[in-house]
Amino acid sequence: MDSLISIIIPSYNRSSLISETLNSVLNQTYTNWECIIVDDGSTNNAIEIVKKFANKDSRFTIKKRPSEKPKGANACRNYGFRLSKGDYVLFLDSDDVLKDTCLEKRLNMFKTSNNIDFVIANSSYIKNGKFYNKPICEFPSNFSSEAYLKLFLSYRLPWASTMGVLWKKETIKDFKFDEKLMRLQDLDYHISILSKKEYNIKRLNQIDTYYRVDDDDKVTSNNYVTKVINSLEYFLQKHINQDYIQEKYPNSFKNFILFFLVNYLYPNYKNHKLKIHKIEKIIKNSKLFSSKELYLLKVKKRITVNGLINKKGFGINRFNKIIMKGLRHGE
Template sequence: MITDLVSIVIPTYNRANLISETLDSILSQTHTHWECLVIDDGSTDNTAEVLAQYCIKDNRFKYLKRPAESPKGGNAARNYGFECSKGDFIQWFDDDDIMAENYLSARIALFTKKRKIVICSGFSTDENLNITREVKLKTDVNLYKEYALWKFEIYTPSVLFRKSFLKESPFNETIIRGQETEFFTRIFYGLNPEEYSIINKPLFYYRSHSKSKTEQSQTYNKRHKEDLLHISKLNFERALKLKDLDLIYFYYKLLLKQFFRSVDNDHNSNAKQVISFLNRTLNERNRILKFKLILFSKIYLSLKKGTILKKHLRSHKILT
């Protein structure tokens, strides 16, 4: 029997100073049929004490700890929360973001028998929850394509899922960078328009810790780049299956960019992965599509620092 119980799953780590604001916003929801599972990823602050107070105040809150045998990180915590959830709907949320009062109710009302997800917009804020901008969403889009092309801006709190649509352990626990991108592109791929709904209504406040993100983006982290390459390869393969030239060109260029960055940072194993992948993938496709890709790559490489890459591509018989 389908009910309107929403399971809100929140991974947390050392956010005792912020999570109370998040939990208070959940308490203020106009849709009251929810459970909130907070999964502790090994906090060393007083998170346990803060959550104990909320669990006493309202038994809809559940405080759980990530199993010791599961890998550390938000993905494993989210998956554990998913396993423990009882709702027919799943809402992933972050431990420092805030819900508007109608965050749940406005989207629950839009579910139909065929609809699997409902997406809303939100406000981007600074660390003190001062609004920096409103995230604007187009409501009539090819969801997978627009998101994969980085033209459709959504965050973890943006999407409410019908639980039956999600598979066991929905998040990839081996990825430590780009988790949401990998998850959303995998979930959105193949969805029909009647299976999702988008409302351009800001229903949450996304707290951006800009300094830490800027510092991370300026540092070349080999492990992170390997994760991002993995995601790019998956989406390039999807683009080829769809025969969508916009997506194909976008991810082909992105793969080349990742090759260059790998070479510049002596990340040779990553660079070799790009070449090997393109060689295998292009050879598996029809001649017309391969010709278009090769023609595009020659034009692109002529405009970029293509000398080194041309040598590698020719040695692997991708460019002749």
């Protein structure tokens, strides 16, 4: 019997999209899979749509998130993993789409060696029904797990979302998605795994999954920004003082922090002052940044908050570039 692959999908109110996702699973050329859909309390007909798939094909199973578990995709993934019976695991979101050869080609990579821990493949975008051919993330197949960890720590994501990896179940049996995180959960999960040891990794440099980006305004909405800022505080408290950051990868993590300060915190400072002050205190107390770097961050914050970047005739753009050069760390 061929190895069983467990596909785990958290689902919440994706009634207009989940059929395409489940059909992409149903159309796989590799057929020995189970698909566990964990509903997160949907209030529309998403459950009924999933039930139709389960009635047609017993490989689909629908479960409800246990009431004692917190709401969110992370609890659903953890519950689905607990129920899974496969030798390999793929985490999929309810609006993602698989190419029909995704499972077959990834599993074939495992057959090239007995000790492979996980296989990575490339993803592209699906937007307004159009499938794109350019990878979201693409890196050489000979990267070590340490190199992948450094990329995650500097927020240069080496694979897209959870669907980028087919895991050997044994590799991740001791890891869970952090159920306190509303955002950055994929990042946290992958960092937690990669920071533990060196893994044997294979990369399939082909696009076999699609990440949906139909909602152009989602990442700039106040609700999304609020979740990112709230999650960032918890994420930093969890990771910033870990030995693997303080002793081995401080520059990588400083680039990570700089990205979120520049793109999320400073532009939204007036609406999130108290929360951002807490995050700034975490950063300062970590002693990750030098006194000079902390001063440059204050200047960058002042330029952004006061809207000076758009002022002409004051040399602000040039000054801003000098500040950013002083803050960025090459790897």
